[in-house]
Amino acid sequence: MEQDTSGQTLSVIEKRLSQEQQAKGLAFSILPHKPNYLLPITYNASPNNDAYGTLSDGRDQLDKLEVKFQLSIKTALWENMFGSTGTLYVAYSQVAFWQAYNSKISSPFREINFEPETFVSFNTGFDLFGMRSEIMTIGFNHQSNGRSRPLSRSWNRIMAQLPFCAGTTCFVLKPWFRIPESAQDDDNPSMEKYYGYGELFVVQKLGEHTVSMMLRNNLRTSQNKGAIQLDWSFPLHKKLRGYVQYFNGYGESLVDYNHANNRLGIGVMLTDWL
Secondary structure: OOEOOOOOEOOHHHHHHHHHHHHHOOOOOOEEOOOEEEEEEEEEOOOOHHHHOOOOOOOOOOOOEEEEEEEEEEEEEEOOOEOOEOEEEEEEEEEEEEOOOOHHHOOOEEEEEEEEEEEEEEEEEEEEOOEEEEEEEEEEEEEEOOOOOOOOOEEEEEEEEEEEEEOOEEEEEEEEEEOOOOOOOOOOOOHHHHHOOEEEEEEEEEOOEEEEEEEEEOOOOOOOOEEEEEEEEEEEEOOEEEEEEEEEEEOOOOOOOOOEEEEEEEEEEEEOOO
């Protein structure tokens, strides 16, 4: 475990915050936000052909093999907003699903989700059940796929993140509130039925390996919906890490918010959660 200047052991989240603080001192600093990765081989056992049934490329033509990748960055705009705490960030994330091996329909990008957001992070520093909270965030999040109807998907949320860590283990609560839309503007009136009202992340460092789990559920006794994602990243070569991802459930992408996917992918990761 890494130690600070006083010789005390740093948790994995404290190490990440220390690295970010050093980077923020640089002009025009761009920091990683969510993980940045490329999965050149993914296999989805249940592609969402029904969503494209009204389009000219026809239904039942999606390959189960697909490329998936994510780019995610952020930058700090304003530090110490409230005395010695409070940093305003803007961030941008993009996840893409590419039918790269599907030459019969010209190998299109099947779905791209765009996610700009702005949020404020606060230093906390309190303990809960033996775990320590060093930081929390709250902000505005917009997510859309940039498509016209009938494939248009978008929503706006107020989101928070509350990580709690002990050594090499972190739990991250991520609740959200969907900002209501008028009936004529809402393309996806039942998003909460499938995405629920938040996520739980569990991240564990095992030496140079990182394993994580994302859980999402609508917490309904009838028509219960949710999702699970399991991740494993490991040293591969210099700054590249090997990456294995498994997803099962609803909402892997916006167009699939009401369709259950079952996907396994393998590739490389540039930046991890921790």
